[in-house]
Amino acid sequence: MDINAVIQRLEQRDPHDTHFRQAAKGLLGSLDGYLKDHPEIADSALLERLLEPERTVIFRVTWVDDHGATRVNRGYRVQMNGALGPYKGGLRFHPSVNLDILRFLALEQTIKNALTGLPLGAGKGGSDFDPKGRSDGEIMRFCQAFMSELYRHIGPDIDVPAGDMGVGTREVGYLFGMYRKLSGTFSGTLTGKGPTFGGSALRPEATGYGLVYFAQQALRCQDDTLEGKAVAVSGAGSVARHAALKAIEMGARVVTLSDSRGLIHRQQGFDAEQVGELARIKANGGGVADLAGQATGVSYHENEKPWARACDVALPCATQNELDQHDARALVKGGCRWLLEGANMPCTAGAVAVVREAGLGYAPGKAANAGGVAVSGLEMSQNSLREYWSASEVDRRLYGLMENIHRQCVEHGGGDHGGPPDYETGAAVAGFSRVAEAMRGQGIL
Ligand code: NDP
Numbered sequence: 101m102d103i104n105a106v107i108q109r110l111e112q113r114d115p116h117d118t119h120f121r122q123a124a125k126g127l128l129g130s131l132d133g134y135l136k137d138h139p140e141i142a143d144s145a146l147l148e149r150l151l152e153p154e155r156t157v158i159f160r161v162t163w164v165d166d167h168g169a170t171r172v173n174r175g176y177r178v179q180m181n182g183a184l185g186p187y188k189g190g191l192r193f194h195p196s197v198n199l200d201i202l203r204f205l206a207l208e209q210t211i212k213n214a215l216t217g218l219p220l221g222a223g224k225g226g227s228d229f230d231p232k233g234r235s236d237g238e239i240m241r242f243c244q245a246f247m248s249e250l251y252r253h254i255g256p257d258i259d260v261p262a263g264d265m266g267v268g269t270r271e272v273g274y275l276f277g278m279y280r281k282l283s284g285t286f287s288g289t290l291t292g293k294g295p296t297f298g299g300s301a302l303r304p305e306a307t308g309y310g311l312v313y314f315a316q317q318a319l320r321c322q323d324d325t326l327e328g329k330a331v332a333v334s335g336a337g338s339v340a341r342h343a344a345l346k347a348i349e350m351g352a353r354v355v356t357l358s359d360s361r362g363l364i365h366r367q368q369g370f371d372a373e374q375v376g377e378l379a380r381i382k383a384n385g386g387g388v389a390d391l392a393g394q395a396t397g398v399s400y401h402e403n404e405k406p407w408a409r410a411c412d413v414a415l416p417c418a419t420q421n422e423l424d425q426h427d428a429r430a431l432v433k434g435g436c437r438w439l440l441e442g443a444n445m446p447c448t449a450g451a452v453a454v455v456r457e458a459g460l461g462y463a464p465g466k467a468a469n470a471g472g473v474a475v476s477g478l479e480m481s482q483n484s485l486r487e488y489w490s491a492s493e494v495d496r497r498l499y500g501l502m503e504n505i506h507r508q509c510v511e512h513g514g515g516d517h518g519g520p521p522d523y524e525t526g527a528a529v530a531g532f533s534r535v536a537e538a539m540r541g542q543g544i545l
């Protein structure tokens with residue numbers, strides 16, 4: 101199979117879709133050996149089908165702001181692959197959202213959801229709406245306007261959206277309310293709902309906790325633990341804060357957090373109360389700089405990223421391509437041994453090459469951040485059963501799911517050379533082979 105020819109076709113068809121091509125190149129590169137051993141994959145254009153969404157919906161979202169002005173945004177839902185179950189994946193509200201970004205996220209989601217072993221297809225959606233500085237009323241009206249079109253395309257057995265950047269429990273609540281009103285049904289059509297109307301315990305925490313559970317497994321395979329390790333986290337959102345909290349609970353020293361404006365650093369490590377305070381600051385429209393103004397030992401560095409600070413473990417948890425080649429070199433220089441992705445594709449291809457060359461343990465987001473969608477899968481099960489599981493039950497299952505994902509990566513990623521396994525290859529092969537088998541089993545569609 102000529103992977104280069106597949107990529108070339110992507111380039112010819114959608115020359116401006118650089119993020120999608122980056123994700124596709126990364127995936128196909130990791131599958132090279134597997135595809136050579138499985139020539140049957142080429143027979144039915146399986147790769148080409150995997151890279152082409154089953155369906156994409158693009159729609160106008162019209163809403164009225166607090167000053168009475170009519171606003172227009174663009175809404176999207178990419179229904180990428182339904183071979184394993186209903187389309188499943190988050191909604192992102194961010195000014196950078198476009199079809200390229202959503203298709204890359206949907207491709208990552210396809211492999212990630214397969215790795216969970218749960219019956220989850222893959223999708224992604226969102227809008228170029230910028231929630232920053234918007235009032236609660238504006239957020240609600242935008243969510244309602246967005247759902248007034250999206251509701252036609254989703255359902256508990258069709259497509260089950262959740263949150264992503266800019267979409268948390270509050271937004272999912274407004275989206276769910278409008279879906280319930282328009283469809284006249286109370287179902288599990290969205291995940292990440294509030295705890296009184298079907299939301300699973302620990303869904304907000306799941307991605308960050310799962311990331312740290314994955315890190316714990318990875319270090320354990322090298323007879324090591326997180327205790328006492330300096331951990332650099334980027335971001336100050338849902339994933340970053342919960343990863344930080346779980347790492348602190350495990351005895352690590354979380355030395356950095358960040359947002360789009362800058363970095364905060366604390367040599368002795370942040371404590372859980374400070375991370376809790378950061379959540380309040382961000383919810384009120386503040387920045388990480390505000391925490392530096394209140395807490396002792398915290399310094400703020402405008403426009404800086406965490407990667408030049410000495411650390412043992414790096415957890416990029418903000419956004420795509422936030423960590424480039426230069427940052428990766430700085431991490432290596434600072435003695436970092438592990439890089440595990442909480443965000444989706446936070447490392448540029450150049451950064452991945454640097455960390456792999458330097459022999460760091462490297463785990464891609466499609467494996468390491470799968471805890472969020474995994475607990476979304478558990479939320480769907482609870483909704484279907486009309487049950488609520490306790491936080492300890494969900495935590496136990498999340499731990500087991502991350503253990504299983506880690507085991508699959510090791511199984512397919514080798515690792516007999518003494519160092520960490522090739523998690524990138526392991527994740528790609530384990531996830532892809534599951535989707536490929538389901539697609540082949542269902543015929544040429
Ligand atoms: P949030 O919106 O809660 O937080 C995003 C954070 O990233 C904010 O602190 C934001 O800063 C920061 N950020 C955004 N852009 C940049 C930038 N260019 N440079 C530095 N920091 C930036 O999102 P989540 O925590 O939910 O998502 C974070 C990542 O994790 C995304 O890649 C998402 O796709 C991925 N993910 C999320 C899951 C989930 O369940 N939510 C599941 C799996 C992956 P600011 O506040 O200043 O904008």
Ligand code: 2IT
Binds near residue numbers: 264469472
């Ligand atoms: O990137 C992701 O895995 C998510 N944003 C979570 C998706 C979900 O359906 O819970």
